[in-house]
Amino acid sequence: MSVRPLEGLRVLEFSHTIMGPCAGLILADLGAEVVKVEPAPDGDHTRRLPGFAAGFFATFNRNKRSLAIDLKQAEGRAAVHRLVASADLVLENYGPGTMERLGCGWGDLSALNPRLVYLALKGFLAGPYENRPALDEVVQFQSGLAYMTGPPGQPLRAGASVVDIMGAVFGVTAALAALRERDVTGKGQRVGSALFESAAFLVGSHMAGAVVTGKPVPPMPARQGAWGIYEPFTASDGGQVFVGVTSDAQWVRFCAAFGLEELAADERLQRNADRVAARPWLIPRLREELGRLTRDEVVARCEEAAISWAPVGKPADLFTDPHLLSGGGLLATAMSTLGGGTTEALLPALPVEMGEDRARAGLRRQPPRLGEHNAEVLGEAGISAEEIAALAQHGVLCGG
Numbered sequence: 001m002s003v004r005p006l007e008g009l010r011v012l013e014f015s016h017t018i019m020g021p022c023a024g025l026i027l028a029d030l031g032a033e034v035v036k037v038e039p040a041p042d043g044d045h046t047r048r049l050p051g052f053a054a055g056f057f058a059t060f061n062r063n064k065r066s067l068a069i070d071l072k073q074a075e076g077r078a079a080v081h082r083l084v085a086s087a088d089l090v091l092e093n094y095g096p097g098t099m100e101r102l103g104c105g106w107g108d109l110s111a112l113n114p115r116l117v118y119l120a121l122k123g124f125l126a127g128p129y130e131n132r133p134a135l136d137e138v139v140q141f142q143s144g145l146a147y148m149t150g151p152p153g154q155p156l157r158a159g160a161s162v163v164d165i166m167g168a169v170f171g172v173t174a175a176l177a178a179l180r181e182r183d184v185t186g187k188g189q190r191v192g193s194a195l196f197e198s199a200a201f202l203v204g205s206h207m208a209g210a211v212v213t214g215k216p217v218p219p220m221p222a223r224q225g226a227w228g229i230y231e232p233f234t235a236s237d238g239g240q241v242f243v244g245v246t247s248d249a250q251w252v253r254f255c256a257a258f259g260l261e262e263l264a265a266d267e268r269l270q271r272n273a274d275r276v277a278a279r280p281w282l283i284p285r286l287r288e289e290l291g292r293l294t295r296d297e298v299v300a301r302c303e304e305a306a307i308s309w310a311p312v313g314k315p316a317d318l319f320t321d322p323h324l325l326s327g328g329g330l331l332a333t334a335m336s337t338l339g340g341g342t343t344e345a346l347l348p349a350l351p352v353e354m355g356e357d358r359a360r361a362g363l364r365r366q367p368p369r370l371g372e373h374n375a376e377v378l379g380e381a382g383i384s385a386e387e388i389a390a391l392a393q394h395g396v397l398c399g400g
Contacts, residue, residue, distance in 0.1 A: 004031025008031075009032040012035050012080070019165075020093030021046075023172050026169070033065075035067050035373070054338060057335070066369065066373055067083075068370050068371030069374070073394075073395075084112050084116065086381065089116070089175055093122070095133055096122065096123075096132075117178040117191065118189070121192070122134075124196045136163045143196065144206070145203055148217070150221070166199075167195050170193040174193055227246050228276050229243060230246070231243070232312050234291060235293055242311075258289060331346065332346055333366065349361060371397060371399020
């Protein structure tokens with residue numbers, strides 16, 4: 001059973017890349033009617049990006065309808081303004097001033113619909129930096145997140161667009177709060193979320209750690225760990241398993257499962273703090289012991305000990321992950337390949353469940369073709385078929 005708690009919520013999404021599309025995805029997956037307003041004639045540029053970004057559009061644009069329209073033309077702006085009259089939420093993640101230049105900023109649209117909630121997803125919130133352009137990677141370096149990720153002297157961005165996605169989640173949170181407030185006041189408002197502040201929030205615990213310890217916080221690869229055993233081990237067949245032993249009771253079970261009674265009895269290893277101090281000789285010893293076993297044997301013994309463990313996997317491993325497959329965690333998503341063809345693959349569902357039956361958000365619409373829903377969306381706003389045809393003829397609309 002698919003959950004749709006936001007059914008009836010009408011959203012116009014003006015966005016590209018990840019942050020805005022991810023915010024729209026969250027709302028759409030939860031049942032909102034999201035119209036992705038794409039610039040004519042080319043649409044969201046992530047439809048065509050290669051390399052690292054090749055999967056962006058398919059990942060973040062399911063369950064939406066596409067309207068491809070040229071807002072630089074007065075007729076395009078007028079058509080979108082008619083859509084705004086019945087919208088609950090507009091979200092956008094264009095550069096500072098772009099929506100205002102297109103006649104679709106907060107001031108323009110709130111005058112048309114005082115109940116409108118307007119979510120602006122930017123690089124920075126209000127302050128000296130607010131007019132700077134920004135990207136996920138930019139703020140990872142600026143905030144210290146890249147410093148914390150790489151080894152000393154080699155800052156490294158995280159292996160996924162974590163700040164874009166975090167900013168989207170915070171933006172949706174603010175928008176839903178504003179919609180709740182509108183239930184009381186009857187008035188909409190502008191709300192915002194930003195990349196830099198989201199990245200700062202992510203490293204907040206490191207800021208606090210520097211204060212509590214009185215010492216600079218080293219990058220994660222050089223950190224002093226809080227647990228004695230908390231890292232990957234390589235098995236005899238080359239497979240790797242991350243093992244975490246985070247309590248004294250787990251240590252006892254770990255030693256029993258791996259036949260390490262000698263270590264269990266060692267007075268130098270009775271408490272977690274003791275094991276942290278003993279890491280310089282303890283970890284090499286454990287690498288030797290676990291390195292005699294195959295990956296499956298290490299996994300079986302970790303399961304027996306009821307400790308935290310995980311295979312060291314790759315993203316492609318998730319296509320066949322039995323847990324994701326069993327619980328509706330992967331959705332069969334259609335996508336265009338860079339070679340011009342089409343294919344289908346299983347992509348992650350929204351990571352939430354609701355209700356006693358633990359229902360998941362499902363797939364109602366495949367990622368749309370550019371302008372696929374032009375006539376449908378504009379018709380719902382009372383624009384006649386003749387007007388729509390004229391807009392297409394004059395290049396205001398494209399696709400379909």
